[in-house]
Amino acid sequence: MVATPSLKGVAVTGFRRNIRKRGPEPLAAKRDQYLQLMDQGVSNSAACREVGINRRTGTRWRYGRTETDSAGRTYSYPSITEQPRVISSRFLSEDERVSIADLLLAGHSIRQIARQLKRDPGTISREIRRNRDPKTENYRPHQAERRAQVRRARSKEGxxxxxxxxxxxxxxxxxxxxxxxxxxxxxxxxxxxxxxxxxxxxxxxxxxxxxxxxxxxxxxxxxLRTRRRARRKRRRPDQRVTRFVDPGALISERPAEVLDRAEPGHWEGDCATRSCTNLSGLTD
Structure with missing residues (x-):
């Protein structure tokens, strides 16, 4: 039986514990080259050979993927061919959130920030209140952008x-x-x-x-009081309809026989322009 020397009192070097292995370098340049080849109509296999990647990697880049970790969390990675969603200008952009964080750090007030960004002060105040870090109460622009994206992707169920x-x-x-x-x-x-x-x-x-x-x-x-099974279209002016069967006629387009009052009945409602005594004289 061979005795194992004791390591007590001896400095042990060269041991690295709990050191995570470094992941692969990002393939941004290869992704761009792969995307250019796909735009030219090259097949997935040919593009992967040209770029120098595995065909399975190219398939994931093209169609996206969904992975589940050991804790049961699901992560979805979109396709690189998908165009980013265009957000309406009435929502704050990520650049504006970075500007808000910089101006807050410089000591500017909410109204000063709103004037520089040409936004309403209520918009800036609501953004800081909703999307700041709940633990530190600090406003972090990139974290605020992610919180806003999650809020926009809320359930559309009524x-x-x-x-x-x-x-x-x-x-x-x-x-x-x-x-x-x-x-x-x-x-x-x-x-x-x-x-x-x-x-x-x-x-x-x-x-x-x-x-x-x-x-x-x-x-x-x-x-309902309207008894309609479907709503009327009112969003665009050309879609709106009146409740009358025939379109209405303007006063400026009334015929000549109305102006000369040649027929009975055309005097109705004319008391504003002609004395009502004339009407009473006709009825006598």
């Missing part, structure tokens, strides 16, 4: 479909021929301390006319 109690309450009142405005105001009074049991009138209208999102019975729309 509030009435999510809340069964609220949906049943609204459905019962609609069956009793209550208007959405009456239901909304009653909910605010009865459930003043519970925001989840409050709903706007427009939400009820959308739930009626789009039952796949709202969860209400479409037949309940006929119990």
């Amino acid at each position: 509030k009435l479909r999510r809340n069964t109690e609220l949906r049943e309450y609204v459905q019962q009142r609609l069956d009793q021929r209550w208007s959405p405005e009456q239901i909304s105001s009653t909910l605010r009074r009865e459930f003043a301390e519970d925001p989840e049991m409050q709903v706007a009138p427009e939400t009820i209208y959308q739930a009626l006319y789009r039952p796949e999102r709202g969860g209400l019975h479409r037949e309940a729309a006929t119990k």
